[in-house]
Amino acid sequence: MAHAYVPEIAVDREGNEHEVQGWQDDFYGGKLGFWLFMLTEVMMFGGMFLALAYYNTLHPQDYIEASASLNRFLGGTNTVILLVSALTMGLGLLKMRTGDVKGAKLMIWATIILALVFLGIKAVEWTAEYHHGIFLMHGQMLPESTMAFGKKLFFGMYFTMTGLHGFHIIIGIGLMLWLLKRINAGKVSTEHHILHFNIALYWDIVHLIWVFVFPYFYMIGAGDVAGGAHGH
Amino acid sequence: MVTNKIDYKIERATYYKVLVGLLLLTAVTFVQPYLFMTGSTFLAQMIIAVVKAWLIVMYYMHLKGEKLIGATVIFALFLVMVFFIIVIGIDVPNFQFGAESHITSQVVDHAANAAHEAH
Numbered sequence: 001m002a003h004a005y006v007p008e009i010a011v012d013r014e015g016n017e018h019e020v021q022g023w024q025d026d027f028y029g030g031k032l033g034f035w036l037f038m039l040t041e042v043m044m045f046g047g048m049f050l051a052l053a054y055y056n057t058l059h060p061q062d063y064i065e066a067s068a069s070l071n072r073f074l075g076g077t078n079t080v081i082l083l084v085s086a087l088t089m090g091l092g093l094l095k096m097r098t099g100d101v102k103g104a105k106l107m108i109w110a111t112i113i114l115a116l117v118f119l120g121i122k123a124v125e126w127t128a129e130y131h132h133g134i135f136l137m138h139g140q141m142l143p144e145s146t147m148a149f150g151k152k153l154f155f156g157m158y159f160t161m162t163g164l165h166g167f168h169i170i171i172g173i174g175l176m177l178w179l180l181k182r183i184n185a186g187k188v189s190t191e192h193h194i195l196h197f198n199i200a201l202y203w204d205i206v207h208l209i210w211v212f213v214f215p216y217f218y219m220i221g222a223g224d225v226a227g228g229a230h231g232h
Numbered sequence: 233m234v235t236n237k238i239d240y241k242i243e244r245a246t247y248y249k250v251l252v253g254l255l256l257l258t259a260v261t262f263v264q265p266y267l268f269m270t271g272s273t274f275l276a277q278m279i280i281a282v283v284k285a286w287l288i289v290m291y292y293m294h295l296k297g298e299k300l301i302g303a304t305v306i307f308a309l310f311l312v313m314v315f316f317i318i319v320i321g322i323d324v325p326n327f328q329f330g331a332e333s334h335i336t337s338q339v340v341d342h343a344a345n346a347a348h349e350a351h
Contacts, residue, residue, distance in 0.1 A: 031301070039305065054319060054335075072262075083254050083255065201293055204292050223273055
């Protein structure tokens with residue numbers, strides 16, 4: 001249900017009425033606020049990376065061996081997909097800012113499709129790992145299994161962090177669908193595109209997190225021991 | 233709105249240049265363990281990741297020229313680094329409770345040894 005905007009009125013000492021300036025068009029404020037939110041994301045993932053690095057220092061060899069067993073081909077494909085999706089999202093925003101609303105919507109749809117492909121590949125990867133007995137509270141990850149303790153910690157962090165990242169991707173898809181709805185309703189336009197700008201920022205931080213997640217999990221074991229396509 | 237005064241072609245060219253840079257760095261990520269710094273893959277991978285992150289933050293996230301937000305981001309990253317230095321740089325090298333901890337494998341070995349000695 002739409003509500004009409006009712007301006008707030010301030011009265012000065014002489015009794016003159018003045019309309020209070022609204023903050024709906026405060027582009028910089030909206031951007032700054034979203035950056036502050038993104039810093040909380042950095043802190044959340046920063047804490048997880050800290051735990052990951054802490055366990056790593058205690059079990060360096062287990063980490064390298066566990067990393068080598070991950071499928072670098074699928075992980076690498078997802079890295080490129082996310083990279084291209086960051087481009088489509090950025091170009092979409094650029095089109096919106098220069099008045100090409102239809103082009104902007106097409107780019108958002110392209111980003112959604114790439115995000116779904118990313119999730120699909122992740123699902124294939126997790127399923128393969130599950131069938132190899134590697135999943136949270138399952139098979140080799142159970143306390144009584146003989147798998148090296150450091151590897152259990154590595155895979156525990158792997159599922160937790162890639163899972164949380166995947167959750168961010170799902171949220172991102174939801175945000176983009178909502179953005180399309182707002183564009184269609186005329187609420188987001190070339191003149192008022194802060195929502196588009198901030199959702200593009202969100203997608204960039206999702207990409208940014210993967211830029212660190214990918215090498216830490218998939219690449220630190222490369223070269224030392226056999227891995228890659230022979231992984232799970 | 234000031235942000236609307238942009239040249240589409242120039243901005244698009246920047247996006248593509250950064251894409252090429254990121255793709256090249258991703259390729260370097262894949263070949264690094266076999267080509268250079270093979271003894272310190274972790275360090276090399278993190279350096280590449282930081283360069284990629286810098287490109288994304290500056291150009292895709294439009295932080296170039298944003299002094300206040302840029303300073304806020306640097307301050308937040310500095311805080312994260314402080315915690316990393318305290319925990320990984322100071323606490324871990326001086327870890328005194330390996331035998332009792334649940335996050336080290338020594339606790340398993342310790343228990344196994346105790347059981348062995350009991351027999």
